[in-house]
Amino acid sequence: MARTVAHVIVDALEELGVRHVFGVVGDALNPLTDAIRTTDGLEWVGCRHEEAAAFAAAAQSQLSGTLGVCMGTVGPGSVHLLNGLYDAAKSHAPVLAICGQVPLSEMGSDYFQEVDNDLLFRDVAVFRATVTSPDQMPRLLESAVRAAVTRGGVAVLTIPADLGDQEPAEERPTRFALDRAVTRPDDPALVRAAAVLNEASRVTLLVGQGAREARAEVMELAESLAAPMVLTLKAKEGFEDDNPFQVGQTGLIGNPAAAHALDSGDALLMLGTDFPYREWYPEGVKVVQVDAREDHLGRRTPVDVGLAGDVGATLRALLPLLETVPDRAHLDRARKRFVTWQEGQRRLADPTHERRLTGKLRAALDNRDHEIRPEALAAAVDAYADDDAVFTSDTGMATVWLSRFVTMRGNRRLIGSYNLGSMANAMPQALGAQLWAPDRQVVAFCGDGGLSMLLGDLMTIKTYRLPVKLVVFDNRRLGMVKLEQEQMGLPEFGTELDNPDFAAVATALGLTGIRVTDPAELNDAVRRAFETPGPVLLDVLTNPEEVAVPGKPTVAQGWGFAVAKVKEILPDRRD
Numbered sequence: 001m002a003r004t005v006a007h008v009i010v011d012a013l014e015e016l017g018v019r020h021v022f023g024v025v026g027d028a029l030n031p032l033t034d035a036i037r038t039t040d041g042l043e044w045v046g047c048r049h050e051e052a053a054a055f056a057a058a059a060q061s062q063l064s065g066t067l068g069v070c071m072g073t074v075g076p077g078s079v080h081l082l083n084g085l086y087d088a089a090k091s092h093a094p095v096l097a098i099c100g101q102v103p104l105s106e107m108g109s110d111y112f113q114e115v116d117n118d119l120l121f122r123d124v125a126v127f128r129a130t131v132t133s134p135d136q137m138p139r140l141l142e143s144a145v146r147a148a149v150t151r152g153g154v155a156v157l158t159i160p161a162d163l164g165d166q167e168p169a170e171e172r173p174t175r176f177a178l179d180r181a182v183t184r185p186d187d188p189a190l191v192r193a194a195a196v197l198n199e200a201s202r203v204t205l206l207v208g209q210g211a212r213e214a215r216a217e218v219m220e221l222a223e224s225l226a227a228p229m230v231l232t233l234k235a236k237e238g239f240e241d242d243n244p245f246q247v248g249q250t251g252l253i254g255n256p257a258a259a260h261a262l263d264s265g266d267a268l269l270m271l272g273t274d275f276p277y278r279e280w281y282p283e284g285v286k287v288v289q290v291d292a293r294e295d296h297l298g299r300r301t302p303v304d305v306g307l308a309g310d311v312g313a314t315l316r317a318l319l320p321l322l323e324t325v326p327d328r329a330h331l332d333r334a335r336k337r338f339v340t341w342q343e344g345q346r347r348l349a350d351p352t353h354e355r356r357l358t359g360k361l362r363a364a365l366d367n368r369d370h371e372i373r374p375e376a377l378a379a380a381v382d383a384y385a386d387d388d389a390v391f392t393s394d395t396g397m398a399t400v401w402l403s404r405f406v407t408m409r410g411n412r413r414l415i416g417s418y419n420l421g422s423m424a425n426a427m428p429q430a431l432g433a434q435l436w437a438p439d440r441q442v443v444a445f446c447g448d449g450g451l452s453m454l455l456g457d458l459m460t461i462k463t464y465r466l467p468v469k470l471v472v473f474d475n476r477r478l479g480m481v482k483l484e485q486e487q488m489g490l491p492e493f494g495t496e497l498d499n500p501d502f503a504a505v506a507t508a509l510g511l512t513g514i515r516v517t518d519p520a521e522l523n524d525a526v527r528r529a530f531e532t533p534g535p536v537l538l539d540v541l542t543n544p545e546e547v548a549v550p551g552k553p554t555v556a557q558g559w560g561f562a563v564a565k566v567k568e569i570l571p572d573r574r575d
Helices: 005-015 027-037 050-064 082-090 139-151 187-199 209-225 233-239 256-263 311-321 329-348 359-364 374-384 397-405 426-436 448-453 455-463 479-487 502-508 519-531 555-569
Strands: 020-023 043-046 068-072 095-101 125-130 154-160 203-207 229-231 267-271 286-291 305-308 390-393 413-416 442-447 469-474 512-516 536-541
Touching: 005 027, 005 139, 005 154, 020 050, 020 426, 027 043, 027 068, 027 095, 027 154, 043 426, 043 455, 050 068, 050 082, 050 095, 050 413, 050 426, 068 082, 082 095, 082 125, 082 154, 095 139, 125 139, 139 154, 187 267, 187 286, 187 305, 187 311, 203 209, 203 256, 203 329, 209 233, 209 267, 209 311, 229 233, 229 256, 233 397, 233 413, 256 329, 286 311, 329 374, 374 397, 374 442, 374 469, 374 519, 390 397, 390 426, 397 442, 397 469, 397 479, 413 426, 426 442, 426 448, 426 455, 442 448, 448 455, 448 469, 455 502, 469 502, 469 519, 502 512, 502 536, 512 519, 519 536
Parallel strands: 020 043, 020 068, 068 095, 095 154, 125 154, 203 229, 203 267, 267 286, 286 305, 390 413, 390 442, 442 469, 469 536, 512 536
Antiparallel strands: none
């Protein structure tokens, strides 16, 4: 068989260990999908929407640490990839997107469905190129893959419709030089960082996903400095379990203990994090930051010493220079606050919490008897899910409840659109995760708004018989937007969702659908969802008025919320 451009690409993907390619077939992709059809070890996963394909490919990349691959055909098919690819770019996930294009002879003529892919993907891609001759292969493919993997981003390779079946003049195997260097700062920089930390009496750590591979070194550091460890959301995976130093998350989804640990320290050590919310950083403290990306140093808060390098290698060189802190009062205070906060959260997670209230407050809540607390749902999922489950979460309130009530114990994994903040990511990411780990439990925390956006790809889950468990927080709202409006003193507007019975929809599509409206049935329903073979959609009607209080609520937020509630109950908007 002739080794065409399509076969060069597909053979190289197989050599790289890629197992799945996600997309929608058609037009310029036909030679490529036919090459996949005849290649063992590489599976085409036909999605219902290219955005879902890009999310699924990026999920596999983040979980495996290797290349994810998606495809979009000419024009609209490639445009549909864009949101999922932005999420991959913001997550620094190496993804190769192969896009179709009109025939070479028609390029530039405003041909049917013609889109300038090199311009379209200019902002999102670390590499983009259109193949204009078969003789450019496999060089352009090698460059695309190398850029995606070594720079941690998206590479877009565009293939015109009449090129996939052509044969390159040079027949040689592809060669990928993908080894990455492990670096650390030079000794003078380490000495300056050690001086800052040794002079401080109360050091707080802010630990991100970039430190995940250096857990042992980070734990040794926390012990030596007697430092409470504030975790970013993505650092829950790897640092939350069996960690006597961690005090949870900060920011809007965080807790008072983490906020206090940051504000009460006199030095902050940031490890592998680009936590973006500047208002949550402490003021008037010394800051040392360690990050593999030099351009991340100091861009969120001013730093006194910036250390560019791998977190593990840097800490192994830094630890011998640090003095042991004997006074553990800073750590003990932070941990005590954290434990107290956790105890309060456990009370909120009791499905019968409101039924135990009395008096006027209880009377005011009578109309909520059959609206389930989202905290209780998240806690039940945490209790019944496997210790090696893979979790995904939609942006918004679903992520808040996962952050607070699901522990990343054992070998659990966690991904979400935590940098881009897109809606509709949880279900397609779960799709990719389940194909990556067919023998592991995959659980998607879906918002009702997010699930509705890409509802068609429930059929992809059904078609490929993926045993994904979809947990829908069905509060009939865009919950985070509602909260944002009310904190600003605005009445809720435009956030209400006219939802179907999602469990019935799932059943009609060939999945198992379970609907829960009574708090007394919650635990049994969650247990049944996990015990049922195959894909399950658990549709739980949750309380739309439930509020997630941030770690440092302000008077302005409280006043705005009160004003919004008054506006919402007035009989006429003109009042």
